Amino acid sequence: xQFKNIFKFNGGVHPNENKSLSTNLPIGRLPIPKKLVLPLRxxxxxxxxxxxxxxDQVLKGQIIAEADGNIxxxxxxxxxxxxxxxxxxxxxxxxxxxxxxxxxxxxxxDTWVEKKPISWxxxxxxxxxxxxxxxxxxxxxxxxxxxxxxLKINQSQPINTLVINAAECEPFITCDDMxxxxxxxxxxxxxxxxxxxxxxxxxxxxxxxxxxxxxxxxKKAAQKTTIEIKVVPTVYPSGDAKRLIYLLMGIEVxxxxxxxxxxxxxxxxxxxxxxxxxxxxxxxxxSRVVTITGAxxxxxxxxxxxxxxxxxxxxxxxxxxxxxxxxxxxxPMMGFDLPSIHVPVTKAMNCVIESSPELFPAPKPVMPCIxxxxxxxxxxxxxxxxxxxxxxxxxxxxxxxxxxxxxxxECGCCTYVCPSNIPLVQFYRYAKSEIxxxxxxxxxxxxxxxxNDFRLARIEREKKERAERNAQxxxxxxxxxxxxxxxxxxxxxxxxxxxxxxxxxxx
Amino acid sequence: xxxxxxxxxxxxxxxxLVLGYSAIKFKVDGDPMVARIxxxxxxxxxxxxxxxxxKPYATxxxxxxADINQCPPGGxxxxxxxxxxxxxxxxxxxxxHGVQKPKSVALIxxxxxxxxxxxxxxxxxxxxxxxxxxxxxxxxSECTGCELCLPPCPVDCITMEPVLExxxxxxxxxxxxxxxxxxGA
Numbered sequence: 010x011q012f013k014n015i016f017k018f019n020g021g022v023h024p025n026e027n028k029s030l031s032t033n034l035p036i037g038r039l040p041i042p043k044k045l046v047l048p049l050r051x052x053x054x055x056x057x058x059x060x061x062x063x064x065d066q067v068l069k070g071q072i073i074a075e076a077d078g079n080i081x082x083x084x085x086x087x088x089x090x091x092x093x094x095x096x097x098x099x100x101x102x103x104x105x106x107x108x109x110x111x112x113x114x115x116x117x118x119d120t121w122v123e124k125k126p127i128s129w130x131x132x133x134x135x136x137x138x139x140x141x142x143x144x145x146x147x148x149x150x151x152x153x154x155x156x157x158x159x160l161k162i163n164q165s166q167p168i169n170t171l172v173i174n175a176a177e178c179e180p181f182i183t184c185d186d187m188x189x190x191x192x193x194x195x196x197x198x199x200x201x202x203x204x205x206x207x208x209x210x211x212x213x214x215x216x217x218x219x220x221x222x223x224x225x226x227x228k229k230a231a232q233k234t235t236i237e238i239k240v241v242p243t244v245y246p247s248g249d250a251k252r253l254i255y256l257l258m259g260i261e262v263x264x265x266x267x268x269x270x271x272x273x274x275x276x277x278x279x280x281x282x283x284x285x286x287x288x289x290x291x292x293x294x295x296s297r298v299v300t301i302t303g304a305x306x307x308x309x310x311x312x313x314x315x316x317x318x319x320x321x322x323x324x325x326x327x328x329x330x331x332x333x334x335x336x337x338x339x340x341p342m343m344g345f346d347l348p349s350i351h352v353p354v355t356k357a358m359n360c361v362i363e364s365s366p367e368l369f370p371a372p373k374p375v376m377p378c379i380x381x382x383x384x385x386x387x388x389x390x391x392x393x394x395x396x397x398x399x400x401x402x403x404x405x406x407x408x409x410x411x412x413x414x415x416x417x418x419e420c421g422c423c424t425y426v427c428p429s430n431i432p433l434v435q436f437y438r439y440a441k442s443e444i445x446x447x448x449x450x451x452x453x454x455x456x457x458x459x460x461n462d463f464r465l466a467r468i469e470r471e472k473k474e475r476a477e478r479n480a481q482x483x484x485x486x487x488x489x490x491x492x493x494x495x496x497x498x499x500x501x502x503x504x505x506x507x508x509x510x511x512x513x514x515x516x
Numbered sequence: 517x518x519x520x521x522x523x524x525x526x527x528x529x530x531x532x533l534v535l536g537y538s539a540i541k542f543k544v545d546g547d548p549m550v551a552r553i554x555x556x557x558x559x560x561x562x563x564x565x566x567x568x569x570x571k572p573y574a575t576x577x578x579x580x581x582a583d584i585n586q587c588p589p590g591g592x593x594x595x596x597x598x599x600x601x602x603x604x605x606x607x608x609x610x611x612x613h614g615v616q617k618p619k620s621v622a623l624i625x626x627x628x629x630x631x632x633x634x635x636x637x638x639x640x641x642x643x644x645x646x647x648x649x650x651x652x653x654x655x656x657s658e659c660t661g662c663e664l665c666l667p668p669c670p671v672d673c674i675t676m677e678p679v680l681e682x683x684x685x686x687x688x689x690x691x692x693x694x695x696x697x698x699x700g701a
Contacts, residue, residue: 050683102683104681104683106686107683108682435688442687453660457560457641
């Protein structure tokens with residue numbers, strides 16, 4: 010395969026791919042589990058609004074929590090059954106903290122709610138986006154940003170290019186690869202729909218050269234379309250949206266700008282396939298393909314209903330083959346250790362790797378930074394990781410921010426190449442979340458200051474008003490007194506007149 | 517010599533005019549130092565420093581009447597920032613004014629509340645909602661945790677609840693790793 014018109018970005022690494030582990034078997038289907046646990050927060054943005062209560066019967070594909078506002082996504086029942094409870098459960102999140110979830114007890118009938126395919130060619134764009142906001146589709150590449158928001162077009166900047174991200178650059182993960190091999194048609198159809206909605210002039214699929222079968226399948230499906238399929242070299246992190254844009258088009262998205270500002274929109278392959286299924290078949294986002302790999306006995310990809318306990322997926326893959334029972338969600342570069350095997354499968358879960366000492370040996374002893382700047386060579390966003398490390402380590406957060414800490418995509422290339430085995434990304438994550446927390450408390454302090462100022466001003470105003478009222482009252486009382494005096498003098502005078510008159514009559 | 521004198525006088529008048537104009541045009545209302553100190557203070561408005569709020573304390577610091585280490589909610593970090601701004605030596609928090617506590621918000625036990633409005637009057641940021649003889653409640657997102665509502669309550673129905681970490685406010689921790697012997701010996 011040759012690379013035509015490809016623009017290589019700086020840095021990047023090429024770790025062992027380990028992808029063939031899970032590509033031997035086709036995408037399997039997991040049976041309906043005994044219970045499904047659906048977190049209300051599976052996407053970026055506002056938490057979905059509950060639409061059901063315990064005891065309710067729901068049908069497959071029925072909305073059980075509705076999108077709250079624009080940046081939010083609905084959640085649908087993945088199968089028919091009864092709402093068991095709404096409670097706090099542990100989520101697949103690095104914190105291991107619980108959050109609100111809906112638990113469904115399936116009735117195993119799997120009865121669909123009436124499917125309503127949408128004649129998207131006839132609907133106008135606003136109606137279409139409104140319909141899509143009910144679909145529950147979020148970016149399935151891992152960013153979980155509500156998809157309907159990405160299909161809205163800014164009047165001032167039309168979209169020229171739609172990029173379909175098929176790079177799947179991280180080791181071990183093969184869910185997109187298998188999806189492309191088996192459902193290339195759905196992906197191409199979905200891409201065409203997205204292109205039409207966005208009114209994009211061209212559509213490019215970027216795929217790494219280690220997925221030949223998927224490439225062939227896409228090529229075949231896209232034969233009669235104008236969609237271009239471009240092969241990019243296998244370099245991690247080519248699947249990062251901005252890196253992929255650079256690879257395909259040679260355009261660097263500037264700091265603090267989004268690709269849409271330059272007329273480029275990026276979707277993951279699984280996301281466009283979900284768009285196709287929703288509009289053409291009327292099926293909302295209720296399942297996804299998940300790779301279960303690593304030390305499990307039978308690594309494979311499965312189509313899993315959202316809310317399925319991870320333990321069921323592990324059991325389907327032959328169970329864990331070692332005693333450590335450590336599982337990583339995501340890839341080995343950017344993933345995190347799961348707090349428990351009982352967490353549910355969510356929209357963000359693309360891959361679960363069982364860790365073992367052979368696959369992931371214990372980290373080597375950390376040694377001091379020797380300023381070799383290998384991390385700077387590996388950094389795909391052209392940062393100075395050694396400086397960021399220095400500032401993060403010493404908690405000089407403002408300095409770290411000045412050195413563009415927030416441009417870091419936490420890809421882990423720097424950690425991968427560090428000869429001193431320093432867990433660099435962990436320092437960046439710490440510094441980032443510390444800065445975010447500080448900014449939040451600063452904002453809260455500003456609100457408190459405003460509210461306090463307002464209160465003081467109000468008290469001052471009320472005092473003034475009361476003083477004015479009192480002054481007025483006092484004035485009123487004085488006038489009345491004067492009035493009374495006058496009246497009594499007149500009355501007295503009248504009395505005297507009367508008396509004199511009577512005396513005159515008597516005389 | 518006469519020309520030189522004229523030039524100097526002309527320059528003096530010109531510069532005087534420019535200075536006079538800018539003194540009026542770019543006059544800063546209030547003490548900018550107070551605003552900068554106030555920006556560092558946590559705005560809890562708790563009065564533990566001995567002043568009736570953060571601004572009065574900021575004013576006192578600016579005037580040199582108060583020390584920089586009297587703010588318990590700001591803690592040592594706040595004192596450090598103030599020391600840097602004022603160009604003075606850092607002093608650890610003065611324990612006489614209280615100790616730094618984890619961030620909490622007030623919680624009214626609504627079944628006990630008699631609706632006396634005393635706490636509403638005490639709240640420095642109007643974060644309590646209610647009316648006479650009606651149940652009161654705290655607007656948790658606006659509560660600064662100053663504890664000023666606790667003493668006036670005649671039925672002691674207000675408690676301070678520490679703000680717990682949730683998956684949204686959760687932070688990545690500072691990386692800690694064991695120091696090992698690199699030779700494996």
